[in-house]
Amino acid sequence: MERRxxxxxxxxxxxxxxxxxxxxxxxxxxxxxGRMGLPYRQHGLSIICVVLDAPQDMISKVSGRLGMxxxxxxxxxxxxxxxx
Numbered sequence: 001m002e003r004r005x006x007x008x009x010x011x012x013x014x015x016x017x018x019x020x021x022x023x024x025x026x027x028x029x030x031x032x033x034g035r036m037g038l039p040y041r042q043h044g045l046s047i048i049c050v051v052l053d054a055p056q057d058m059i060s061k062v063s064g065r066l067g068m069x070x071x072x073x074x075x076x077x078x079x080x081x082x083x084x
Contacts, residue, residue: 004082033051
């Protein structure tokens with residue numbers, strides 16, 4: 001199965017969605033290389049960057065689920081295909 005490295009950038013404007021974000025990431029933790037979260041209290045939001053090493057369909061699934069949460073903005077950037 002072809003894998004890719006992807007960076008999923010998440011801007012959290014609704015703190016009520018944080019628990020759901022963490023649940024989605026926990027469910028897919030086997031694909032996560034690293035995660036960085038930055039609270040930006042001055043503007044009442046948080047920024048999370050998650051780096052994944054996963055099949056393309058899994059990256060799309062995670063990004064899609066996150067993007068459906070209220071008050072959450074998600075953008076994903078992908079590497080070229082990696083060989084196993």
